Structures are given as structure tokens and as C-alpha cells.
Amino acid sequence: MSAFSYTTIFKRLALLHRPYKKRLTLGLLGMVVTAATEPLVAYIFKILLDNGFVQKPTFPLWLVPIAVIGAFVARGASTFLTTYMTNWVSTRVLTTLRQQMFNRILNVSIDFHATHTVGRVINSIMFEVQQIIEMISKLFTSIVRCVLTVAGLLGYMLFISWKLTIVALVLMPLMMLVVRTTAKRLKKLNKDSLDVNAQLTQVIEETARAQQVIKVFGGETYERQRFAESAEHIRHYSMRMTSTFAATVPVTQIMMACAMSAMITMGLVQASHGQLTAGDFVSFLAAMIALQVPLKQLAEVNGPLQRGMAAAEAVFKLIDSPIERTGGIQLDKRANGKIEFSNVGFSYPGQEKPALKGINLSVKPGETIAFVGMSGGGKSTLVNLIPGFYSTTEGRILLDDLPIEDISLNSLRAQIAMVSQNVVLFNDTIAANIAYGDSAPDRVRIEAAAKAAYLAEMIAALPDGYETQIGDNGSRLSGGQRQRLAMARAIYKDAPILILDEATSALDTESERAVQAALDQLMQGRTTFVIAHRLSTIERASRIVVLSNGSIVEIGSHDELLSKRGAYANLYHLQFSKDAVNVEM
Structure with missing residues (x-):
């Protein structure tokens, strides 16, 4: 079941529009003027027919052409005012929503990016927000204006003949039933359509990013197939929405035709009894015909409305995504760089097996600590806890004797520099x-x-x-x-703390030696954590920490660990063995 009801979504959209009340009021005023011109034109027909073809007119006919020109000038000016004001507000709301989404993307936790693809995020910020704006424009310019127009025309029709108007209104509930029936189907189809659009965006993004891999591994055919399948899914949902939507309009128009036929019959009967003049009847028909346009637009607004509601739900879910912790101590000076891991444990959300357990390690300012171990041993997870990318599930980490959970993330990360393999x-x-x-x-x-x-x-x-x-x-x-x-x-x-996660892995031997000299200088006086698969790059570390299955199994210098002939010595000899091929450390 959706977490966002129509009421909730409309309330949130109303809050976004609140700062622009004056401009929206001007747009509404333009709609009122536009709606008022519709029955005015019908009334002009009445005057013209009742007075234009008789010998002694009761109305000065020279005013009729002036009234016609005046009505259309007023309609043109009011339409311009409404269109300009609503578009001005819509673009502001569009920018605000995109800014809110982008700000949220900057503040969400790392877990968010693990569960949301890049294509899905891009699709929300670029495409789904646009769907919301289209919905708002339809609601304001079509629904409000059409409702005002319908109200004005119905009022005029009641003024002419309440009997004919009742006949016209008989089929209104049936028309509303048709609209409501299709609304539910369109909403589900639109939600599914947003998902397949996100999939296509992801395919395009991955293809653009992975050109070398695609060409070398001959993935062109596979990528074409992926794109074709995603594009076909979009076409399929588009046609299902089109067929559902297209069926609504003709059914509505047929109902209107039935109502009009019934009114013509009754109008002729009333005219034969002298209850209607020719002007009354023709102006009533003119109002009835004019009524079809706003009613047709009201029927057509259902599609954009359902697309917008589905998009709004996705957008507000993103905006409401949990963010990283806020607040905490602001460090007013450079940290010394003392780090202590006290019985640290960590488990990724949804995984029973802990990634880290019982980590105890005290690091002095200026020390270089190297983490080694087989892939999946917990090296990257451990260093990712230092800048607060994840929070420990057990124990705590201290910076200069302060728990890092008590330090604001901005202050904490200001003390850290990082170079990673990617x-x-x-x-x-x-x-x-x-x-x-x-x-x-x-x-x-x-x-x-x-x-x-x-x-x-x-x-x-x-x-x-x-x-x-x-x-x-x-x-x-x-x-x-x-x-x-x-x-x-x-x-x-x-920064006083440096994290090097395979920082020299992409360098050739000559470049690595040159950069290693620079890194040696950079690491002086800084607490440094190094992850390296090539053990030759960490031999000079103050201490080497060997991790296996999320636990520390050995700690010591390079020479000390080799002399122990334990896990580190096995890794070292395995890597430098002539028979070792592509072993990932």
C-alpha cells in the first residue's frame, strides 16, 4: 500500500506553492475572466438572434460587434496572464524540488547508494519531477479554469432553462464514473512506467560509462539487446496507457452527444409552446457546445494527473530518504590524529554475518597502519568507519579520545583525506x-x-x-x-589523517616509485591507514594489521610478522611465489 495518499501529496505540493500566492492569485484572476467570457459569448448570440432579425430591436445592435471584440480581447489578455504566472510558478517549484532532491542525495547515507541505481536517481531528478510540474500545470490551468468555465456556463444554462439543464446534468455522474474507473488503472500503469524508464536510463548510463569493457569483451550485441528490451517495455506501457486514456475521451463525447440530442428534442417542444425564444434556444446550444471543451479537458487531465501522482510519490520518497546523522561537536583545531578502535563490530544492513567483530586497535598520532588480508576480510569496511560512512554496530571509535559519533561529520571529515583505488x-x-x-x-x-x-x-x-x-x-x-x-x-x-585504499594500484613501477616518495613525505606527521594488495608497498608501515573474516589475526611490523611465520608470512610468500598467479590480497 502506498505511503503517500492523494491528500498527503497535495498538501506537500501546496506548501511548495505557498511562497508564490500573489502570482497564483493573479493567474486565478485571469482564469475567472476567461471563464466569464464563455457565457458572455453565448449571451451575445441570444441578443443577436432576438433583436437582429426583427423590425424593432429592443437592444442597440451596434454594441454587439464591440462586445464580441471586447470579449475576445479580455480572453486573450487573461489567458496570457494565467499562462505566464502559472509557468513562472511551475519553473520555480521545479527548481526547488530538484534542489531538495540534490541536497538529499548529498546528505543520504552510503546505504542509499547501495540500494538505488544511478539511473533511478537521475530519472527521478530529471524526468519524474517534470511529470509533477506537468500535473500541477494541468490541475491549475485545466481543472481550475475548466471548473470555473463549467460553473459559468451551467449558471447561464440554468438562467435560460432549468429543464434543459437538468437533462444535460443527468449524464454527468456516468461521465465521472468513467473517469474514476480509468484513474485507478492509469495510476498503476504510470508507476510501472516510471520503473521501466529508470531501467532504460540505467542501461544508457552504464553503456556510456563502460565503453572500453563493452568493446574489448564484445558486449555490443548484449547491450543492444538490453536497450531494445527496456525500450520495448516502455513502448508496451505507453500503448497500454494510451489505449486506456483514449477510451475515456470518446465515451465521454458519446455521452455528451446523447445529452445534446435529448436537449434538442425538449428545446423544440418548449419552443413550440412559446417557452423559449430562438435566441434562448440557440444560445443554450452554444453554451452546451462550449461546455464540451472544458468537460473534454477535464476527462483528459486524468492521464497527467495519475502520471504526476506516481512521480510525486517517487520524488517525495527520495526527498524523505534517511540522511546521515547531524549535530555533534565542532572541532575548533587540527586533530592530533590519535585513533582508537574499542571492541568495534559492524554488520551491513540485512546481513546476519558481521563484517567486523572485536576490533581493538590503538593508533598513535603519526603512525602508519597497514591493513592486509584476503578479499572480503574487512579492510575497506574498517577504514570506511573512520570518516563515518557507516556507524559501528558494536563498540566505538575515538579520535583524540572523543567518540567519533559525538563529533559532527563535517568536523570529522575535515580531518581526513582519502585516496582510493577507484x-x-x-x-x-x-x-x-x-x-x-x-x-x-x-x-x-x-x-x-x-x-x-x-x-x-x-x-x-x-x-x-x-x-x-x-x-x-x-x-x-x-x-x-x-x-x-x-x-x-x-x-x-x-589533513592530519590520511586513508590510502590501493592508492598506487593504477601506477606503473616507475610512477609508483616516484609517487611513493611523495607519499612518504605526505605521511610524515600524519596518522595514515593503508590498504594495499601489493605487500611491497607497505613494508615500511609502523604496524601491519592482518584481517581475516572481520577479525584481527596478527599485528606487528613487517619483519616481526615474517618471523612469526603466520598468516602474514603465508600471504607474503604466496604473493612472491613464482607459482602464484593473480592472487588478490
């Missing part, structure tokens, strides 16, 4: 990527960081130097250059 760069300049997160970049520090990461020579050879655009995720750079740029970003931040 480098993330932004489609911006080299300088902007190095100084990322600094609202007032220092050019001297940028150049010093680039030099320390052995990038200065490469940057100097570029025509635009530090202002060179690097492309999507650094696509214009080599793998080693991308890795060193990520290191330069960490060097620029100059």
Missing part, C-alpha cells in the same frame, strides 16, 4: 580538482601539491596548464595521471 574526478579543470572542497583555492598550494604528486611537468606541457579541462571523470588523462591527481587533492587538503 579514483573519482570531476569534469572541471586540473586546478579545481586539486583544490576540490576549498571555497577559496590557493594557487601556490595547488602548484605545490601538483609538484609533490609528480604532476607539475605534465601540467606544464599542456596548453592551458592548470586550467585544462580533464573531461568526465578525468577521461582525458591516463590512469596513472588520474591517480596522481587524486593524490595531489589529498596533499592539498593537508
Whole structure:
């Protein structure tokens, strides 16, 4: 069952529109004027027929052409006012919703990204929000205006003949039943349609991101098939919605035709008894014909309404997604870098087996701690607890004797720099990527960081130097250059705690040696946590921690652990054995 009722969604949308009450009021005023011109035109027909073809008219006929022009000028001006004001408000609400969604994406926990695909998120921010705005525009410009128009025309029709009007109203409940019946079906179809649209977005996003893998592994046929299947699903749901929607309009129009036929018959009877003039009857028919347009638009609004409601539910679910913890102590100075793991345990949501258990480790300021172990041993999970990406399920982690749960996340993360195996760069300049997160970049520090990461020579050879655009995720750079740029970003931040997760894995031997020298300098005076599959890169660590199945099995220096001939010695000899092939540490 949906967590969002129509009432809940409309209340939230009303709150978004509240700041723009004045402009909405002007738009509503335009609708009132537009609606008022409909019965006015019908009334002009009455005057013209009752006075234009008799010898002694009771109304000055020269006013009729002026009234016609005036009515359409008023309608044009009011329509412009309504359209402009509603679109102005709609674009503001659209921007607000997208901003709220983007802000939420920045503040959600890591778990959110594990359960929501990139395509689904992009689809919500770009496509589903647009569906909401289309629904709002339909509701305001179509429903409100049409209701006002229907009310005005029905009022005029009652004024002319209440008997004829009752006949017209007999079929109204049947028309509403048709609309309500299709509404439920359209809502379900629209929710399913949003899901298949998200799947297609995901296919496109993955294909654009994985071009090299697709070409090397011959995945073109498979990707074409995936795209074709997703596109066909969209076409299938589109046709089901079209058939459902298309059936509503002709049924409504047939009911209108039946009502009109009945009224013509009754009107002729009343006219034969002198109860209606020719002007009354023709103007009533004109009002009745004019009534079909807003009623048809009201029938057609059901489709956008159901699409918008399904989209609004998805959008508000995203906006309401749980965020990371807020509040906490603000650190007013640079941390010393003392880290203590006290009986730390952690389990991923929905998994019974703990990823970490009974972790006890005290790290002095400036120490370099290396984590090694087989894949899945808990190395990355453990370092991800330090910046608060996840919260411990047992025990606690302390920074300078303060539990990190008591420190605000912004303050905590300000003390940490990170370089990971999966480098993330932004489609911006080299300088902007190095100084990322600094609202007032220092050019001297940028150049010093680039030099320390052995990038200065490469940057100097570029025509635009530090202002060179690097492309999507650094696509214009080599793998080693991308890795060193990520290191330069960490060097620029100059944080007291450094996390290196396979930081040199993408470098060739020569580049690794050069960068390792820079890293050795960077690590001086900083508490550093290193994850490395190549054991040769961590031999000089202060201590090496061997993890297996989420627990610490050995701690010591490289030489100490080799002399023990335990788990670390086995890993070390396995890696350097001539018979070892592609063993992931």
C-alpha cells in the first residue's frame, strides 16, 4: 500500500506553492475572466438572434460587434496572464524540488547508494519531477479554469432553462464514473512506467560509462539487446496507457452527444409552446457546445494527473530518504590524529554475518597502519568507519579520545583525506580538482601539491596548464595521471589523517616509485591507514594489521610478522611465489 495518499501529496505540493500566492492569485484572476467570457459569448448570440432579425430591436445592435471584440480581447489578455504566472510558478517549484532532491542525495547515507541505481536517481531528478510540474500545470490551468468555465456556463444554462439543464446534468455522474474507473488503472500503469524508464536510463548510463569493457569483451550485441528490451517495455506501457486514456475521451463525447440530442428534442417542444425564444434556444446550444471543451479537458487531465501522482510519490520518497546523522561537536583545531578502535563490530544492513567483530586497535598520532588480508576480510569496511560512512554496530571509535559519533561529520571529515583505488574526478579543470572542497583555492598550494604528486611537468606541457579541462571523470588523462591527481587533492587538503585504499594500484613501477616518495613525505606527521594488495608497498608501515573474516589475526611490523611465520608470512610468500598467479590480497 502506498505511503503517500492523494491528500498527503497535495498538501506537500501546496506548501511548495505557498511562497508564490500573489502570482497564483493573479493567474486565478485571469482564469475567472476567461471563464466569464464563455457565457458572455453565448449571451451575445441570444441578443443577436432576438433583436437582429426583427423590425424593432429592443437592444442597440451596434454594441454587439464591440462586445464580441471586447470579449475576445479580455480572453486573450487573461489567458496570457494565467499562462505566464502559472509557468513562472511551475519553473520555480521545479527548481526547488530538484534542489531538495540534490541536497538529499548529498546528505543520504552510503546505504542509499547501495540500494538505488544511478539511473533511478537521475530519472527521478530529471524526468519524474517534470511529470509533477506537468500535473500541477494541468490541475491549475485545466481543472481550475475548466471548473470555473463549467460553473459559468451551467449558471447561464440554468438562467435560460432549468429543464434543459437538468437533462444535460443527468449524464454527468456516468461521465465521472468513467473517469474514476480509468484513474485507478492509469495510476498503476504510470508507476510501472516510471520503473521501466529508470531501467532504460540505467542501461544508457552504464553503456556510456563502460565503453572500453563493452568493446574489448564484445558486449555490443548484449547491450543492444538490453536497450531494445527496456525500450520495448516502455513502448508496451505507453500503448497500454494510451489505449486506456483514449477510451475515456470518446465515451465521454458519446455521452455528451446523447445529452445534446435529448436537449434538442425538449428545446423544440418548449419552443413550440412559446417557452423559449430562438435566441434562448440557440444560445443554450452554444453554451452546451462550449461546455464540451472544458468537460473534454477535464476527462483528459486524468492521464497527467495519475502520471504526476506516481512521480510525486517517487520524488517525495527520495526527498524523505534517511540522511546521515547531524549535530555533534565542532572541532575548533587540527586533530592530533590519535585513533582508537574499542571492541568495534559492524554488520551491513540485512546481513546476519558481521563484517567486523572485536576490533581493538590503538593508533598513535603519526603512525602508519597497514591493513592486509584476503578479499572480503574487512579492510575497506574498517577504514570506511573512520570518516563515518557507516556507524559501528558494536563498540566505538575515538579520535583524540572523543567518540567519533559525538563529533559532527563535517568536523570529522575535515580531518581526513582519502585516496582510493577507484579514483573519482570531476569534469572541471586540473586546478579545481586539486583544490576540490576549498571555497577559496590557493594557487601556490595547488602548484605545490601538483609538484609533490609528480604532476607539475605534465601540467606544464599542456596548453592551458592548470586550467585544462580533464573531461568526465578525468577521461582525458591516463590512469596513472588520474591517480596522481587524486593524490595531489589529498596533499592539498593537508589533513592530519590520511586513508590510502590501493592508492598506487593504477601506477606503473616507475610512477609508483616516484609517487611513493611523495607519499612518504605526505605521511610524515600524519596518522595514515593503508590498504594495499601489493605487500611491497607497505613494508615500511609502523604496524601491519592482518584481517581475516572481520577479525584481527596478527599485528606487528613487517619483519616481526615474517618471523612469526603466520598468516602474514603465508600471504607474503604466496604473493612472491613464482607459482602464484593473480592472487588478490
